Amino acid sequence: MKRVWSSLAMVAALALAAGSAQAQNLNVVSWGGAYTASQQQAYHDPYMAANPGVKIVNHDLGSGALAKLRAEVESGKVTLDLIDMTAADAIIACDEGLVEPIEPDTWLAAAPDGTPASKDFFAGTLTVGGTNCFIPQIVYSTTFGYRTDAFKGKQPSSLLDVFDLKAFPGKRALEKRPNNNMEWALIADGVPAKDVYKMLSTDEGVARAFAKLDTIKDQVIWWTKGAQPPQLLADGEVVIASAYNGRLFSAIVEKKQPIAIVWDWQAFDLDGWVVPKGGKNLAAVKKYVRFATDTQRLADQAKYISYGPARHSSAGLVGKHAKLGVDMKPHMPTSPENSKTVLISDYVWWADHQAELNDKFNAWLAK
């Protein structure tokens, strides 16, 4: 019965004071699943232990976060306090004035040796796409996983093998959006990586990328959520899948699935925090962000998930997995062994061409 009353009270309170969230609650938006869990353990739990007045509430909106943020800022009633976004979304949010600009050296903690934050974060990551709103946490990559029991003899080892249905027959899973897929198609078709975006700016380049994707189109299952490709691999629904490297790590090392990673032309990306404009708890958010992005915390996150911390000073502190005791360094997308060939997304180019290529990509899919 107590629950009934507390719930009634809650409904009433929400009705009366909608929007005016209690001061001690911080609404943090992230991706859910293993990723939010790693943030919970590395950032939220120690922060809440040190600051008993603060309660961090996780909202997993994933790629819907930007739309929600825009709707809230437009309405003037911002309930979200801190959002975890990819760099591409952060650029849009910053361009449209939906998030607060940050001053790295006053907001963020210096490295233990005194190097200011603006020098300690990887070069260019704080000003990604020429913006000044993004606080990077991790470098992650979208790369390929394959089932180790699917092929007799030679195993896939390069991007070319993903497009090679003869040598490696079976279903593939790719992300249902043009980003990365278009670039990979051109690289696999022999276009040098440095010319990819110049090529994609022309109709012929786009047609060439689709022609390459056409060669595997019938065999592709398109995923939309990061949790899908490891699941599809584990269930045997596909034999090769593009996936976030952290999800693959979890499937391989934690769940012991017969999966291995191909790092060839892994697509690097950044993920980090943005602070919504007009949020009600700016001071508390700043305090939290300073803690959650310091050298130790970023290194700690790598104990739970195989994403590379975005600070130079954290790299040396990356150690073993918190539960399994596996050395995490070889699983990092940033390790020299894994990053021989890397696709780096041109955010500014994509900002210009996203809408157009989305249309073309969807039209191509529908055919």
Next chain:
Amino acid sequence: MPTPTDDVMRTADGTPLKISLQRALVRSRLRALLLVLPLLAFVLVFFLFPIGHMLFRSVDNRIVGSVLPRTAVAIQDWDPDRAKLPDEAVFEALVRDIQAAFKDRTLGRVGRRLNYEKPGMSSLFRKSGRGAARITGAPYRDRMIAIDKRWGDSSTWRLIHRESGALTSAYFLAAADLKLSERGAIVRQPEPRRIYLTLFYRTLWMSGLITVLCLLLGYPVSYLLATLPLRISNLLMILVLLPFWTSLLVRTTAWIALLQTEGVLNDIMVFAGLLSEDGRLQMIHNKFGTVVAMVHILLPFMILPLYSVMKTIPPSLMRAARSLGATPFTAFVRVYMPNTVAGVGAGCIMVFILSIGYYITPALVGGRTGTFISNFIALHVGETLNWGLAAALGALLLGLVLALYLIYDRIVGVDNMKLG
């Protein structure tokens, strides 16, 4: 009060009866209205107004005018057919607008808005924001062109000129795979960009297929239910009503379990030797999966109205036809079926209406080829942030549904709608 002398009938207080009755009628009308009013107000505020508010985004074009207010006014004097570029005053207005918007950090909005019409505008405005911040005086035109030569290109200016009004047709055009050319004529999108007409066509085509399948499956079952003794038909009715009352997510889940490559049906067929282990059928994440799952979900909406119509057809009708010499087939086709037309109409329109707006099932089992227009509305609201386009697509879909709703009202009458 003087005693009335005319022969008008009056009530006790002397009011003419006619007026009194009229007053009573008005009062009872008001009472009836008063009962409806709370719901009406509720539906208006929390349902209809939000939809109208959202649909307005399909023509709302205030971004350019609000972010670049001076330019939007100054550019009205420019005649693109007479001068290649607007004059210095417009450039000055632009520089001031960009400087202010750069400071307010709203410049990206106009860049994104115009980028829908012309790829590249997004980076043009971003670049110009940083550049214009350093401009302190004339010549504005040369300095802007020095920042980016696209400011010297009349197509950029024609676009701003066109989109500086408060309303736009651009989203509706885009929703129909059309666009305005540089000179303002309506032209088709280049072939690789055409997508929405295909989607509308697919949505209608698949909904039609689903409706026909529902009718084909629903008609015999309804006939059976209507002609069996009540005791048995009531029991069998449970088989129709249970799915009707079961969560559509439960039913979609069930179809995933049945149809997936490693699912029940494939397993059975492999076990029975009909398929090889490598030859498992792809029955889900495509059109087939969507159609099967949706027919299952919508079938009760066909059976229930058919059944209620068939129930009213007296069995003697068929017997009479037989006794007059018709074969069973003729009797059924010429006598029975015409009597069920109302039920067929009601069921078909209901299923079709529900089907063209479906979102959940296509989202879960539609894959590449089985998604509907609703899924794209959700995509543009939730992910690509092109809310104007989402609203335009929504308005077109809603228009379609309302047209069907009117037909339904003609055939069945909304006040005769029955449930379960």
Next chain:
Amino acid sequence: MPLPIYASPLERAWHYTYRVICAVIFVFLIGPIFVIIPLSFNELPYFTFTPEMLSLDPAGYSTKWYREFFTEASWQDAVWNSLVIAVFATLISTVLGTLAALGLSRSEMPFKTAFMALLISPMIVPLIISATGMYFFYALIGISSTHLGVILAHAALGTPFVLITVTATLAGFDHSLPQVAATLGANPVQTFFKVTMPLILPGVVSGALFAFITSFDEVVVVLFVGSVEQRTIPWKMFSGIREEIRPTILAVATLLVCVSILLLTTLELLRRRGERLRGVRAS
């Protein structure tokens, strides 16, 4: 539709073929729902029958997915949210819908059809359009991501069902009864609760059940209007199917089938009671 004794062999053959066709359609309707019940007791995290299950080996079966459902906090929160939202939404739509039905069924009601068409629209407008409309507007008035917002949204979606069922009950309603009560000295409130209400109660309750199930099953609107604190069972199922598909979803689905059986039974009992009360012979 018994087979007449004079039926020809062809007619007999068709008669039985027809019954087989109907049986197949019934299996199509009900089979998928019952397939998930045994699957939900799978020991392994698959959506299909394992060899152990088929050989009825007890080791192939397990109740662990049910345990997971009953112990995992996020599922328990979802159950709670679903119930709170559905109950309050049902209350609102039942009260507003019943009042409106009483008004609309009066012969003096002006513009009856127009009002009816307007008030039934929440049932007709595609959910994605309703949901996106609410997404923006509820954010504007500050009730998005609150229980209140989701409750109001679901209440709006549920009202047409109450309106339709209560209007249908009132169609068989003898409008002289309240007048009789009035002439016998009952005031309007007494008349409503002592005469009208008992007679239309079955319609009100079945409308309320429809409104309840509408909210309880609804996922599109809650995905758009709600946030993680309003996460309901359908929301959990939807994201579960899209992301990590586990047999817990099948366990939940099985439980939901039980809920629908319960609702269906209630509804049937109500229908019978209603017919008895209004003196309609079971037809």
